[in-house]
Amino acid sequence: MKNTIKIERAIKNMTQESLAIEIGVSRQTINSIEKNRYIPSIVLALKISKVFEKSVNEIFELEEED
Amino acid sequence: MHKNHQDLRLLPVHFKKVAFGIFILSVLFIVLTISKVIPVDKDIVKTISKTGFLVSLLLLALTKNKIEDELTSRIRLKAFSSSFVFGVAYVIVVPFVSLLFKDGFLSDKGVTEVLIAMFLFYFIIFYSMLKNR
Numbered sequence: 001m002k003n004t005i006k007i008e009r010a011i012k013n014m015t016q017e018s019l020a021i022e023i024g025v026s027r028q029t030i031n032s033i034e035k036n037r038y039i040p041s042i043v044l045a046l047k048i049s050k051v052f053e054k055s056v057n058e059i060f061e062l063e064e065e066d
Numbered sequence: 067m068h069k070n071h072q073d074l075r076l077l078p079v080h081f082k083k084v085a086f087g088i089f090i091l092s093v094l095f096i097v098l099t100i101s102k103v104i105p106v107d108k109d110i111v112k113t114i115s116k117t118g119f120l121v122s123l124l125l126l127a128l129t130k131n132k133i134e135d136e137l138t139s140r141i142r143l144k145a146f147s148s149s150f151v152f153g154v155a156y157v158i159v160v161p162f163v164s165l166l167f168k169d170g171f172l173s174d175k176g177v178t179e180v181l182i183a184m185f186l187f188y189f190i191i192f193y194s195m196l197k198n199r
Contacts, residue, residue: 024135025133025135025136025137026133026135026137026138028137028199029135029136029137029138029199031199032137032199037199038137038140038199040136041136044136
């Protein structure tokens with residue numbers, strides 16, 4: 001599963017740290033999600049989408065192997 | 067962050083201080099008895115210090131990190147399952163190793179030693195995975 005969190009962060013001029021604080025996780029967790037090392041839960045995905053004011057489908061996208 | 071049913075029921079962060087306190091007290095107790103400041107039977111010292119180490123390790127393992135999120139919980143569960151497999155493998159392998167050493171230093175491993183080894187393995191896995199997340 002790929003995501004556009006890094007791009008959305010750049011648009012909103014947010015750091016990993018500020019996004020992490022806003023959704024209540026560690027900066028390393030945001031980094032892991034951005035690098036596709038960790039797939040977040042639905043709750044966390046919804047929180048991320050709420051911050052960027054977009055739907056979950058716009059931020060997270062399934063890949064061929066999923 | 068709101069709690070949900072998937073959250074592990076862990077102890078608050080300040081229990082880490084309690085765990086380290088118990089650990090230091092156990093070490094202090096051993097030191098004081100070895101230096102004969104406290105005259106206590108060797109078996110009693112062994113039992114009390116083993117219990118102290120186990121309680122402190124258990125508290126450390128069950129205490130939350132400063133930032134405990136879903137990735138940390140996932141890593142924690144992975145480390146717990148790995149340490150369980152390690153414990154079983156340890157119990158299976160150790161008798162054969164002690165056979166090689168002809169009842170040498172590895173022959174008298176009790177439950178406490180196995181549990182302490184499991185906890186140490188858990189901490190190694192947990193903190194290395196946490197560092198490389």
